[in-house]
Amino acid sequence: MLIVVIRALVIFVILNILLRIMGKRQIGQLQPIELVITILLSEISVQPLTQYEASFVTPIITLVILVSLEIIASTLCMKSVTFRNLMQGNSLIIIRNGVLDQAQIKRLRFTLDDILEALRKKDVFRIEDVQYAIAETDGSLSVLLKPEKRSFTKEDGKINAPDYGIPSVVVSDGKIIQSDFKECGMTYEKLVQKLNSLGKRPEDIMLMTIDKAGNVFVIDKEKNI
Template structure:
């Protein structure tokens, strides 16, 4: 039992490392090669996890080989657009100037029901509102609405709103994040100044968010009332 537990932990950590090496993507954003590697890694990890008589390296070595192949292929695709097209394909336009390109839909084996389902997921409920629709290499649909039905931008109304920059969580449950401070251009001295101003010790902070403009939001921890 103990051996199975150790093997499971090792494989679990290995798979997490593999996903981290391959990059941060959601399942729906995986390219063809990444999806294949992910499926193979999960299958390879199950074999030594379930069969304690199987050598652990019989699962680890193929996983490491697949990771190396994926990283190598990613580097090659960065340098060669031709190889990238061969492996990942290319975006396909299925709506152009409001007109459905039926031949391209047949090529993708996409039905009208599939198309309108993805339209609705993009908050598009009428074909008349669509100027262009493109199926990306990872299978997701990008939609460009007609100008007259698209959302009104501040610049279209002659308004120039203030850019407050990126808002990040600087303190979470009393823990200070140095990385978040760098992202918003602040330092620990600035954070401590805010805490003194709010008369709140760092350990009592539930969340402190700050943006690049210096605006912050501080939420204190809720105090647990003792019964009795």
């Protein structure tokens, strides 16, 4: 069994090293350590289920070790910047004031097509419009446009925007949902009053939402369905 522990440790370390060497491009949305755990857990979990001859305790021990290591590693990532950089790498600026940082691009092994595609997915079609583009540790690209290219906001125009909050579902499929009442400042009595004023019964309503300002949206249940 000690061999299992050693093997689990060795596999954990080797896969982490390999994934760090592979870099961000192949990893996608998961952090390297999360990917390692995801792959290993699914693989190991299948063994005792599909191979009767195989040991049952061994995969359990391995799973516990890997999950523990993942939690320990993620806690250490939270606590130590050095460890975080070691495990997850750094976010890297690849475009600065409309200029591509070619050294970083080479280092990340991004192609120009990869960058242009990632920018297009962010609705950016001109590199010169970008103030900063950052390759995140999970391989995604974050983009900040130059001030003159950013969308006009109410803050820019100094316009006061009322906060209506989130429309809360108060009736769903004919049933009153009280869990979100607090969110929209509603009470059961107030809802009954509202329904009476609309001339509706809960059982006739498919969906009813109310926001903080008291705006009501109702979809009636279709009959004959």
